[in-house]
Amino acid sequence: MAIEMRPSAATAVAGADALDYYLVLPDRPADGTPADGIVVEEFALGSDHTAIGLDCAGWTAADGEWWSSAAFSRGMRREPDLRRRVAAVPRRDAEVVYRRLGGGELPGEAELRSRFHDREPLGEPPLLLGSPDVPDGFHDRRLYRVLFAGDLAGEGLARLRALWRMTLPGDFADPRARVAGTATLSVAGDLFSWDLRRIGPGVAWCLDLTACLAGPADAAVRPLLRELTTVMRYEGLIPVTIERFS
Known part of the structure; x- marks a missing residue:
């Protein structure tokens, strides 16, 4: 959606x-x-x-x-x-x-x-894992990861899923499952999607943001990363770093 x-x-x-x-x-x-x-x-x-x-x-x-x-x-x-x-x-x-x-x-x-x-x-220059496949109609595709310390469960997880209207995976009850939900957002022609991902029970979480940019400008990336990170902070998680993989 x-x-x-x-x-x-x-x-x-x-x-x-x-x-x-x-x-x-x-x-x-x-x-x-x-x-x-x-x-x-x-x-x-x-x-x-x-x-x-x-x-x-x-x-x-x-x-x-x-x-x-x-x-x-x-x-x-x-x-x-x-x-x-x-x-x-x-x-x-x-x-x-x-x-x-x-x-x-x-x-x-x-x-x-x-x-x-x-x-x-924090870290070294971006770890770019290769040239990403850019979908038709877009100029660039990037993958960011925001890593968080702490745990997320119960009401906090439910609030995030509802706020972001996330699509829920069918296997999250399995302790081995990692993705807790996926959301998408369109901003001025750019298409964003993000996965809320569990790194380990009670240890850490991350938010993986895929940005498909319609043109060479990336002005929408920073404010969206900022908003998503802030919402996670208010649920008790502490951001550790923001990385880029592609």
Whole structure:
């Protein structure tokens, strides 16, 4: 099923927040403290929209100081105990918590970027596996993969399938099955399809996006990747990298 969507609608989820915002929750949330601090991240993207680095800035309520740590970003993705304490939120929620914790007004995004001092480098140039078969009527065909740390099941998986009107595979109940659903989208003549794929039970997920571009311009790729990634973040998954295979 192809869904016709205005280009502006493709960025409805992510357009207001250019950066990614997370709350770092306390070990004992019952003490009434909304969070121990706030983390702000942004992928540095190459010209083809793949991730070449990850920038991070954090603020800790206990000392009121901002810091930048690639090690903390790695920990969010590698350490399950830390990942359980991290919750993705829109900027407006981060502003409320920052004010409540005594930080005042959350700095604007340009100022937050000035606090990025410790970039985590990501990968090498794109691993292009060969010349893809470009369907008739299209100029180019690309395959992107967004890798996520964490698990997705139950209501979260159901929400994504419903939101994206995914076609469901018949074998997903089999623990060996990997694809949880497939969706398609047409934007200004470009055709996109994506698979929601389980890497391993409780370990990781990925979103494989195939982009068939009608012309040489690829302006629709970045905002769509951004929107899909943001929706996954709000279901508790943390993006690790954005790769390209063709």
